[in-house]
Amino acid sequence: MIAEEKYDFKPETKRKIIILGAVGLLLFVLGVFMTMRAGGGHEGGHEKHASTEISKNLTASVAPIIQEEHQNHEANAESHQAHPTWLKRIYASLWQNNIFFTGIGIIGLFFIAIQYASQAAWSVPVKRIPLAIGHWIPVAGVITLVLWFVVKEDLFHWTHSNLYVQGEHFDKAINGKSGFFFWPMAAGTFPLFFIFRMIVFFGLWYLFFTWIKKEMLEEDLDGDIKHFYTARKFSAIFLVIFAVSSSVAAWDWIMSIDTHWFSTMFGWYVFASWWVTGLAVITLIVAYLKDAGYLKMVNGNHLHDLGKFIWAFSIFWTYIWFSAFLLIYYANIPEETVYYITRMRNAPYSWIFYANLILNFVLPFMLLMTRDAKRQVAMLKVVCPIIIVGHWFDFFNMITPGVMHHEGGLGFLEIGTAMVFGSIFLYVVLSALSKVQLVAKHHPFMEESLNHHI
Amino acid sequence: MDSNKNFVVGIYEDEDVLLHAVEQIRDKGVHIHEVYSPFPVHGLEDALGYRRTRLPIASFMFGITGTILALFTQTWMLGYDWPMDIGGKDFASLPPFIPVTFEFTVLLSAFGMVITFLIVSDMKPYKWPRQFDVRSTDDKHVMAVDLAANKLSKDDLSRILKDSGASEVNEKNF
Numbered sequence: 249m250i251a252e253e254k255y256d257f258k259p260e261t262k263r264k265i266i267i268l269g270a271v272g273l274l275l276f277v278l279g280v281f282m283t284m285r286a287g288g289g290h291e292g293g294h295e296k297h298a299s300t301e302i303s304k305n306l307t308a309s310v311a312p313i314i315q316e317e318h319q320n321h322e323a324n325a326e327s328h329q330a331h332p333t334w335l336k337r338i339y340a341s342l343w344q345n346n347i348f349f350t351g352i353g354i355i356g357l358f359f360i361a362i363q364y365a366s367q368a369a370w371s372v373p374v375k376r377i378p379l380a381i382g383h384w385i386p387v388a389g390v391i392t393l394v395l396w397f398v399v400k401e402d403l404f405h406w407t408h409s410n411l412y413v414q415g416e417h418f419d420k421a422i423n424g425k426s427g428f429f430f431w432p433m434a435a436g437t438f439p440l441f442f443i444f445r446m447i448v449f450f451g452l453w454y455l456f457f458t459w460i461k462k463e464m465l466e467e468d469l470d471g472d473i474k475h476f477y478t479a480r481k482f483s484a485i486f487l488v489i490f491a492v493s494s495s496v497a498a499w500d501w502i503m504s505i506d507t508h509w510f511s512t513m514f515g516w517y518v519f520a521s522w523w524v525t526g527l528a529v530i531t532l533i534v535a536y537l538k539d540a541g542y543l544k545m546v547n548g549n550h551l552h553d554l555g556k557f558i559w560a561f562s563i564f565w566t567y568i569w570f571s572a573f574l575l576i577y578y579a580n581i582p583e584e585t586v587y588y589i590t591r592m593r594n595a596p597y598s599w600i601f602y603a604n605l606i607l608n609f610v611l612p613f614m615l616l617m618t619r620d621a622k623r624q625v626a627m628l629k630v631v632c633p634i635i636i637v638g639h640w641f642d643f644f645n646m647i648t649p650g651v652m653h654h655e656g657g658l659g660f661l662e663i664g665t666a667m668v669f670g671s672i673f674l675y676v677v678l679s680a681l682s683k684v685q686l687v688a689k690h691h692p693f694m695e696e697s698l699n700h701h702i
Numbered sequence: 703m704d705s706n707k708n709f710v711v712g713i714y715e716d717e718d719v720l721l722h723a724v725e726q727i728r729d730k731g732v733h734i735h736e737v738y739s740p741f742p743v744h745g746l747e748d749a750l751g752y753r754r755t756r757l758p759i760a761s762f763m764f765g766i767t768g769t770i771l772a773l774f775t776q777t778w779m780l781g782y783d784w785p786m787d788i789g790g791k792d793f794a795s796l797p798p799f800i801p802v803t804f805e806f807t808v809l810l811s812a813f814g815m816v817i818t819f820l821i822v823s824d825m826k827p828y829k830w831p832r833q834f835d836v837r838s839t840d841d842k843h844v845m846a847v848d849l850a851a852n853k854l855s856k857d858d859l860s861r862i863l864k865d866s867g868a869s870e871v872n873e874k875n876f
Contacts (some may be wrong), residue, residue, distance in 0.1 A: 395868040570800060577797050580789060618758065 251691075254530070257682035265671045265678070269437045272667025279661025282553075283334040330685035331402055333655050338649040339399040341662045345669040346391050348502055348525070352519070352673070353384030355526025358456045358490055364460070369693035370700045372444045373545050374689065377533050379464060380681035381526070382457045387676055388432045389450030392501070396446070398484045403651050406507045409436035422507050445500060450650040454484040464688065471690030494519045505650040509587045518646070520565040523607075525639040527558050532632040533677075535625045536574060541687055548623035549700045555622025558635065562612040566605070590649045594671075597649050600641045607638030640666060707876040710737065710859045711834045712868035714843040717743045720813070723845070723866035724749040730862060735848040738838035756820075757815060764814030765807045772806035773799060834874050846874070 271643045357377040363371045410417040411424055412435040427437035429442045463479040466472075495515025503514045511517075531554045537543050576584045591597045611634050621627040648656045688694065710730060714720040720743065726736060734750060781794030791798070820826070840845040845868070847859055854862075859870045 426740075574797050574800070578789060617762070619754075632722075 253542060253686040254684075255537065255678070255682045255686050257678050260641055261678065262675070265674050267524055268674075269668050269671030272664045272671060274664070275660040276664030276668060279659050279664050280334055280338065282659065283337055283657070283661055322481050331654075334661075336402045336651060336655075337657065337661055338665075339402050339629050340648045341665040342395055342641050343399050343651075344647040345665050346388065346395055347647065349384060349669055349673050350388035350392060350641055351522030352529050353388050354383060354490075354494070356381030356383075356521050356530070357385065357453065357460065357486070358461060358523070359492070359526065359530060360464075361486045362454075364480045365487055367480070367693070369696040370550055372691050372693050372697040373543060373687050373690075374530065374534050374550060375555070375579075375680065376684060376686055377530050377537075378526075379461060379684075380677045381529065381533075382461070383598055383680035384673055384676055385450065385454050385457050387672075392450065393443075393446060396443075397605065403505055403647075404507075406504060407439065408429075414438035425507070442500060443498060449497055452489055452493065456482055456489070460486070465684060467691065468689045473692055476677035479620055492696060494522070502646050505647060506587060507517075508583060511572055511576070511587075512583075513672050517565075517568045517572060520561065520568045521639050521642050522567050524558065524561040525636055527554070527561060528632040528635040528639075530554070531558060531628055533635070535629050535632070537686075538625055545687070545698055549702050550697075551625065551628060552619070552622045553700075555616055555628060558628075558631065559616040560614060561614075562609060562635065566609040566613075568617055569605075590653070591645055594649070595658070597645055597656065600658070604642050604645060605639060608642060609635055611638075616679060620684075656659070707848070708856075709834060709876070710847045710849060710856060710863060711872045711874045712845040712847070712863035712866070713835060713837065713870045713872070714845065714867065714872045715869050716867075717746075717761030717843060719844070720843045721745060721749055723863075723868065726866045727845075727847075727862060732847060732854065732859065732862060735846040735851065738834065738844040738846070740839060740841055740843070743843070760818045761811050761815045764818075765811035767814075768807040769803055771810070772803040776802060784862045792816060832876055835872070849865040 283306075359371075359378040360375055360382070360476075363375060406422050406425070406429055408417070411419040411422050423435065427441075429435075429439040430437060431441040433440045450630050459482045460479050463475040463482070467475040467479075498515045498518035502518060503510065531551075534546060534551070534554065538546060560688065573588065576588060613632050614628065615631050615634075616622055621631075644658065644662070691697075714723060717739065724737065724746070725736065726727070728749070728751065730733045731867070737746060737750060739746070739867075746869070764775060776799045780788075785793040785810045788798075822833070834846045835842065845863070847863070849856060856873070863871045
């Protein structure tokens with residue numbers, strides 16, 4: 249019934265991906281030079297301009313805390329003169345892309361786990377694509393761990409040891425949170441608990457990935473039903489672990505950049521962003537494979553389900569975004585509003601802030617609303633890139649403003665980094681995809697999926 | 703009741719048989735009045751050649767009416783007619799209006815959709831539906847073929863239904 253099918257990772261495709269990466273690298277270098285030149289003599293001026301802007305714009309209630317943040321930031325800048333703007337921009341950009349692609353990778357596994365746990369049949373022919381995406385997890389783990397030690401001084405304010413010593417730089421709020429980072433070590437030394445969590449999360453994710461993958465591939469060989477049950481068991485356990493780890497990972501890797509600020513919705517918010525991006529990537533790869541003549545059994549009904557997933561979770565993301573925003577807007581507590589003030593009143597964050605809503609909510613909501621739109625490869629190929637780019641901006645606005653404050657920018661540097669990351673990601677995913685059967689051979693729900701009808 | 707409407711009614715036991723029967727019978731050029739089934743049969747609308755419902759379009763229209771109405775009402779009330787200082791916010795500020803706008807959109811969209819459906823399917827109080835066979839509410843699929851809409855004779859139609867897998871073929875006059 250099912251043809252033996254394998255994705256052929258053609259040299260031509262490889263070349264295209266390498267060209268994408270090379271162009272990205274070129275843009276990156278160009279961007280670095282441009283930032284270096286622009287940043288040379290204007291830094292003092294920028295600061296001045298920004299502070300007048302701020303005092304002009306802010307309401308009296310928010311001003312003191314901004315001033316304080318600003319002074320903190322300046323004090324920091326003094327103690328770390330060694331790192332110029334362009335280097336901080338590179339770090340912020342690398343970290344942002346790393347977190348973005350880490351999310352897509354882990355969503356590959358999360359998607360499979362959900363399908364097993366809910367015993368879904370419709371997704372059986374496309375499940376090898378999230379499996380291939382999951383191969384990014386070990387790569388992401390290595391990059392995250394190494395990169396963190398490179399960027400920590402500039403990105404993670406809480407790593408500065410002088411914050412925990414009574415004196416000029418002592419910060420009561422951060423000192424109160426020190427156990428979350430440094431336990432069981434003394435505050436301001438090595439963040440053992442933080443690093444431990446990072447390693448444990450990636451370790452567990454990778455472990456469950458290999459276990460579930462093993463069951464999926466062994467099922468191809470002997471067709472034994474027991475692989476399905478084992479994979480289902482692993483998936484259920486993984487989902488519980490992921491519920492906790494994705495939230496804590498979001499606090500650790502993103503929220504702790506704005507160390508003073510906190511939001512209880514943040515874990516969900518990052519998860520929603522990752523999840524809808526991951527769905528868009530899966531759908532986009534399915535669409536391209538279908539265009540290339542693979543996945544014959546995937547028809548409008550399966551695409552419809554993927555489209556519904558994307559549509560629904562675009563709304564879910566907006567719901568989470570708005571829930572966080574509305575409460576902070578309405579309560580108007582300075583220590584909370586400062587997060588949105590930074591993002592709404594400084595270019596380029598301000599236009600990204602609004603573009604975010606258009607790209608991630610208005611466009612997907614309108615374009616994918618009808619049944620026909622969800623069933624067409626052509627429309628999905630328009631909407632998925634919009635969502636992927638939109639959520640890249642989303643992560644840009646989560647990470648960069650907390651690092652760069654008023655000096656942030658969006659230019660060749662950021663676009664180049666994204667292209668380099670994207671090309672490596674694509675290379676890893678497509679080469680993983682080409683190594684196994686494109687469609688499961690003995691999946692118990694295969695027959696049901698072939699007759700799927702909605 | 704006027705008895706000028708005559709139907710041939712086929713009873714089917716299995717939904718797969720029913721689906722194939724619908725295809726066979728339509729291929730022979732017979733017009734099927736309606737098929738009644740105790741549960742949704744996937745692909746039946748396609749087999750019967752029904753046009754897709756336009757209910758989603760109606761729903762969208764009702765929804766967007768709700769959105770505009772809610773935004774307009776709140777802006778007019780709180781911004782112009784009776785401005786109130788709530789937490790020092792602008793009189794007409796968008797974010798706090800969104801939850802109400804959302805709820806009103808959903809409300810109008812849902813009610814509008816239900817009412818449209820009732821009107822389109824001619825369901826109103828004290829209207830007693832025609833039942834071709836009461837077993838269609840239990841465990842049988844029932845296919846009704848209108849004699850007036852087909853050129854074939856009653857016997858020919860009965861035979862076609864029987865051949866397509868109907869477990870019994872009855873007549874029903876209204």
